[in-house]
Amino acid sequence: MIKRVHWTVEPDREPDAKRTMYAQECDVCGEGSPRGADEDEATQWIFRHVRNNPSHNSYTEIVKRGWRAWMRQS
Template sequence: MSTRAVIRRVDWAVQRDDEPDAKPHTYARECDVCGEGSARSTDPEDGSTWILEHVRTNPAHNSYTEIVKRPWRAWMS
């Protein structure tokens, strides 16, 4: 048997986590043709270097996606 009770209704808020202890934003690039990707980096330009290296050995691979990870937080308001 399971018991479930609702004590009170609360509203939640969410926003980007810009606190000093938040995880850093990270960036990566992924080839849309073969699915290979760059390493994650805190420098948004590192992925551009990876693209140039990848397209040099794969000239037909000219479509890429940027993947950005940003920390968010939630709290009861």
């Protein structure tokens, strides 16, 4: 007999979940901010970087967030 199951995935908000980490990366030179739990600190890195590199005006946000998969009861 085969049982059909439904899986759900969602961001992990359990007390033991890994902390969400943020970073920014310059799309022009590839230099990046340190990874950290403070999203604003990663964003502030852009201002420091662009001050020293005025032509570097394109960035990518990098977010590392834990997810959890669980089986729903039918």
